[in-house]
Amino acid sequence: MRIALLGLGEVGGILAADLAARGWPVARAFDPARPDKGVELAAGAAEAVAGAQLVISAVTAAAAEGAARDAAPGLAPDAWFLDLNSCAPETKRAIAAVVEGRGARMVEAAVMAPVPPRRLRTPMLLGGPHAGAFLPVAAALGLDAQVFAGPLGGASAVKMCRSVMVKGLEALWAESLLAARHHGVERAVLDSLAELLPGVDAPELARYMIGRALVHGKRRAEEMREAARTVAEAGLEPLMAAATAGRQDWAAGRRAAWDGAAPLEALLDAIRRLD
Missing domain, CATH: 1.10.1040.10 (N-(1-d-carboxylethyl)-l-norvaline Dehydrogenase; domain 2)
Incomplete structure (x- = not known):
């Protein structure tokens, strides 16, 4: 599975390292503020996600919707778009509208504890209509995830x-x-x-x-x-x-x-x- 990563801050850097250690290297990433994290960098978000079956967005709350809009032209149909950002339910719904407008599948993820101690195994809630289908993918990646029942935005409301x-x-x-x-x-x-x-x-x-x-x-x-x-x-x-x-x-x-x-x-x- 080709994985693309948006954001190489604390969380993104940890994910890139831990996924690679489990045999799931990030193929390409985009983060204009961090030029070198041991991952091939693209010139922009759309270029980073081109051809990826899984896109992980780990930017910041303020940048989350903009990152999705910037990446949207490069999203492949049926690609997973896992949004880890700590956002309001309404923001998650806006991101989903952008992502699903390109034929990709939005999965909200609410990260429920600080990431550094448990890293890839930090508990998270998955939400939205595609969360159940994504759960086996999350397990294969090594994520500690469970599906939160209810409409898109519910998991983020908890967070x-x-x-x-x-x-x-x-x-x-x-x-x-x-x-x-x-x-x-x-x-x-x-x-x-x-x-x-x-x-x-x-x-x-x-x-x-x-x-x-x-x-x-x-x-x-x-x-x-x-x-x-x-x-x-x-x-x-x-x-x-x-x-x-x-x-x-x-x-x-x-x-x-x-x-x-x-x-x-x-x-x-x-x-x-x-x-």
């Missing part, structure tokens, strides 16, 4: 509603503890949170959550704007999702503060110095 909580917690940890550090009360706050969350190492969890936002804030902010769209589709004003997008954008601008070995207090001080 987006989850993101309101998970990315929101990252934003809350950062805002709470940076303010606490300023007032000299972070240790008391952490002790109180440890009582609220028994069995949790509050300082380590805080360091992890804040670090994830610093390293991946730009991508998370895009995802949270899609989450806000998902909330708005439900008739709710996305107060929390929109605020989280703003805090994630803010964190992205302080990426230089991240030191994977630094304790929490040092990390908080490094962020404050950048302000």
Whole structure:
């Protein structure tokens, strides 16, 4: 099976490496921002997907629909188009309209955990009318996938509603503890949170959550704007999702503060110095 990949960021790079290790090398990829990931690069998205039986889109939430439109002229009839991007259900439906307008088969994939630890085996939900037919292909590739019943967009709704909580917690940890550090009360706050969350190492969890936002804030902010769209589709004003997008954008601008070995207090001080 000829595989094409759109996007060679963290997720795309991991997929390319792990698929090749399992005997499914990516034939061609396109990512204008990353010229060398050990994969043959095409000059554009349509060229990358030409002749591919499987196209995997692993760009960013903001770029997902545009990537599908750019790739569409090169899509082969009956090709699989697996969209891994963290997007609102309405965005997934727009991508499906583009893909299926070319005769290809759109499968939405909601990636339900951080990719680096489990890499190719990161759990994902497959959605849309072609998800069941694609499941044996996913198994052959080594993906840990299951079909989410319901119309296209349902799997992404699960991911987006989850993101309101998970990315929101990252934003809350950062805002709470940076303010606490300023007032000299972070240790008391952490002790109180440890009582609220028994069995949790509050300082380590805080360091992890804040670090994830610093390293991946730009991508998370895009995802949270899609989450806000998902909330708005439900008739709710996305107060929390929109605020989280703003805090994630803010964190992205302080990426230089991240030191994977630094304790929490040092990390908080490094962020404050950048302000």
